Amino acid sequence: MRFGLSLAPESARPLVRIAQDADRYGLDLLGIGDHPYRRGTADTHALMATVLAVTTRIRVLPAVACLPLRPPAALAKAIATLDRSSGGRVLLGLGAGTSWDGIEAYGGTRLGAAEARRALEEAVQVIRLHWSDQQGLRFQGEHYRFAAGRPGPAPETPIPIWLGVTGPRGLDLAGRVADGWIAPSSLVPPKRLAEGQRRLDEAAARAGRDPADIRRVYLLEGALDVRGSRGFLHGPPRQWVYELTELAVGHGIDSFLYAGDPDHLTSFALEVIPAVRELCARQSRPRVTPPNAPATQGTTPAGAPAHPQK
Template sequence: MNPLRIGVFLSPHRDNALLTANAQAAESSGFDFAAIQDHPYVPDFLDPYVLISHLAAQTRTLRFLTDVTNLPLRPAPMLAKTAASIDLLSGGRFDLGLGGGRSWPQIAGLGGPAWTPGETVNAIDEAITVLRTMWRPNSTATFPGKTYTLDGAATGPAPAHLVGIWLGASGPRMLDLLGRRADGWIAPLATPFETKPAAQDAIDAAARAAGRAPEDVRRVIQLVGSVTDSTRPADRPRSGPGSRPLRANPDQWARIIAEFVTEERFDTVNLVPELEQPEQISRFGDEVIPEARRLVADRLRAL
């Protein structure tokens, strides 16, 4: 199994001081990455790529992930340049979460396309090809796609590391594409917990059919909630909305994370804090993450 990674989801609101404090709290308390959403049609949201560049300059080890990039509003050839630039400037601390978009009326309001589900799958498939092609420098590329076209395009720059392409996906065609071609699955918050095991199996089957190992695809479970001092029972959610908040004490959180890793094969956890404050982020990092890592290691040794 891949090493456990734990991240925190940060909303790209306009409070620069709070955003910076949250990112620095995550770094100092042991989080591996911060995930930033991309909804350009929300007036009060900052551009996530500009924000990630800023936060990367305020941190030293914290990685960053778009969760997820709105592909309809970010053409793949230019997205390749942006992603490679951020990865270079941050010293290899960027990975690309990619999605086919939602809120189509708002996307159209910004001049974006209105893709059908089939067009969305094709666009993401082509985007993966374009991104990886443009990240191979010192060449020219031609790609006659339906959504994206390269015609003798000069490629580069190369990113500082092999940027992972992680897809937010739930439908059968997207899960098949993900298993065949992507580096990670970001399980959408909108999908119920009971649908996730079947999605895992679909990704595994697609990966094997493409000659890959299932472990080639990282798996991200996103958990909304808070760290509390409650002594009430708190169990791993097995059904119901993925966005339902989990309110649990540090020991309960650690046990729940260990169960998601060892029983449902998620190797990455993304905390979506109910309250985005440094104190809550630091508490999760200081009190939950070390115990979760210990429990995971103990359970894996016992298997």
């Protein structure tokens, strides 16, 4: 499992210090939001470059890049440059676009859902072509056109592309072409995860891919505090431990990005993460049943609190 922080690039916050804290706490991932049209936000790529220069181990990604305002060929060059300068610590999260009023106000083109999906698929093709070792690159699509005599720069190591999608057609696309699926908890609550996973797996299998090769990333949009449980991902660390364990063991989620208040990052990193790792390891160990022990109808982690229905 991987754990990380999803950071909204609000320029009023001490963004670099927060990123350094995440690195110091041993988090695996730092996702940085990309909403260029929002007032008071830092530029995501510039912030990524700064963060990579002042950290040593954490891997950084736009979560997710705003494709309608990031031409894919230029995006491919920027991400590969960051990867090479950081020793291979960059991933790419990519989305079709939301907040179309803001995108249009910033010079982007408003697209319908189907058009945005097709543009996203073309962008993945353009980016991978740009990172390839092919010569005489040509791409002619409905939304993007690209021609270059030589590719590059190539990333230091292959960069995974994770798609932030939620609808059935978007999941089909992720299953066909993506290296990972980023699911926000506000749009894909646990009761929708099973159907999303099924759709993703079936699309991957139809494309001749192994579904197990697709990373499952869950964006934890909640509140970590001690004021008592107020629903899914809104409660004290103990509640989060059991809810994340259920997501990992019961739903196959292998990566978590904490998107709550950065002021509670210490609690997430030092209380929640170690306990989730331990509880997941304990639940995955084979149980040894003593001879003549009575059969049980089911098991619940010792001391697990009652939870709202998820």
